Amino acid sequence: MAHESVLLKEVIEGLDLQDGDVYFDATVGSGGHMHAVWEATKGKVQLYGIDADEMSVAISKEKLELAGAKPKLMVLNFKNIERAPEVFGIVPTKILFDLGWSSDQFEEGGRGFSFQKDEPLIMTFKSNTDEEDTTAYDVVNKWSEDSLVSILQGYGEERYAKRIAKSIVSARKLKPIETSKTLAEIVKNAVPVFYRFGRIHPATRTFQAIRIAVNDELNALQEGLKKGFQILKQDGRMAVISFHSLEDRIVKNFFKLLSSEDQAEIITKKPIVATEEELIRNPRARSAKLRIIKKISI
Ligand SMILES: C[S@@+](CC[C@H](N)C(=O)[O-])C[C@H]1O[C@@H](n2cnc3c(N)ncnc32)[C@H](O)[C@@H]1O
Incomplete structure (x- = not known):
């Protein structure tokens, strides 16, 4: 669309x-x-x-x-x-x-903005990123648990920030989190069941927070x-x-x-x-x- x-x-x-x-x-x-x-x-x-x-x-x-x-x-x-x-x-x-x-950008960018698609975790507004650019992959796989909690709370106003950050850190110990769908699944499984069926997708706030952090x-x-x-x-x-x-x-x-x-x-x-x-x-x-x-x- x-x-x-x-x-x-x-x-x-x-x-x-x-x-x-x-x-x-x-x-x-x-x-x-x-x-x-x-x-x-x-x-x-x-x-x-x-x-x-x-x-x-x-x-x-x-x-x-x-x-x-x-x-x-x-x-x-x-x-x-x-x-x-x-x-x-x-x-x-x-x-x-x-x-x-x-x-x-959401639908054709292929940059992992959407949790409904399986795309690489990039999330920069720039379409051509270079080495120095921070991507969503860096945030999700390299930032400390405390930093993740901090952006999820500060930029996502996410009430389950701690649970989500903990699950991200556990999952990445097994293997790097590569795509938007994998990340969305991790978030979904980290939050209480009732939250999974709310007005918005349970990963909405997490994706917002990461995008805000990536693009400062x-x-x-x-x-x-x-x-x-x-x-x-x-x-x-x-x-x-x-x-x-x-x-x-x-x-x-x-x-x-x-x-x-x-x-x-x-x-x-x-x-x-x-x-x-x-x-x-x-x-x-x-x-x-x-x-x-x-x-x-x-
Ligand atoms: C909501 S869209 C604008 C849509 C536009 N007004 C229209 O009607 O088609 C927001 C745009 O802002 C750009 N953007 C976001 N942050 C930016 C920044 N810091 N500097 C320049 N462009 C930025 C995004 O790449 C995106 O294309």
């Missing part, structure tokens, strides 16, 4: 697009939001974007060019977002972060937001869609800080969430929260 972008209408309205805007997508992904910006503005707004994942940049470039747009895209982690405007020679007036992964997502978000705000033009807007409470807390606190220092005006007093109609169409929108700020001119 192709990636379905969340809160499209809300993002377009919230960014308050104007002729001459420089739209900068910090997570271009499958190009869904950028395509919607293009459709809404056709040629009146310049399109720029980055993504840590080479595959996503290629997919979105093709999609947008087919639609007649000519976006300028590059592969870059948003923790280094300030490098892109330098390369492109621009000052963004609207910036969007749509966090997490896209369904295309929370630090990248903090850096990305800070630098994103620095490169944003005065009177420009920055919108962020988050998918879990850890991310949303970082966004909320950062926006509050900027507002308390009179650097920004908070446009969304409360986060915007998906309508019932969108939730029926796209269950992934269930946890999405959109927050927007406007940079105040000094």
Whole structure:
């Protein structure tokens, strides 16, 4: 199933697009939001974007060019977002972060994001990893039991963190844990029976925690937001869609800080969430929260 972008209408309205805007997508992904910006503005707004994942940049470039747009895209982690405007020679007036992964990465990436597939444990957003990159395999097979407990609790908010970490360490003593399905089975067998039949798969939180650790997502978000705000033009807007409470807390606190220092005006007093109609169409929108700020001119 192709990636379905969340809160499209809300993002377009919230960014308050104007002729001459420089739209900068910090997570271009499958190009869904950028395509919607293009459709809404056709040629009146310049399109720029980055993504840590080479595959996503290629997919979105093709999609947008087919639609007649000519976006300028590059592969870059948003923790280094300030490098892109330098390369492109621009000052963004609207910036969007749509966090997490896209369904295309989940379904076609072959990187072990999904516990429903039997894939190697990689979980990096980058599609081409090199020697220095930490992968899910490293986390699962090399990190200490205490570190596993710590990420399962901190990044997964997993109540059975200790039991799961213990089972992972026991299993890897016999042989390395190589695939997403093997890991999912270990987790399933580590938790109480009732937990196996809950609303979400028992391995959901474990996979979330490992993915956050592998990509150092929370630090990248903090850096990305800070630098994103620095490169944003005065009177420009920055919108962020988050998918879990850890991310949303970082966004909320950062926006509050900027507002308390009179650097920004908070446009969304409360986060915007998906309508019932969108939730029926796209269950992934269930946890999405959109927050927007406007940079105040000094
Ligand atoms: C939810 S998807 C974006 C979907 C996109 N808005 C769309 O409508 O098609 C999130 C994207 O962010 C990218 N990503 C996650 N963390 C990143 C980071 N630190 N730097 C750059 N890209 C990142 C992922 O590779 C993924 O493609």
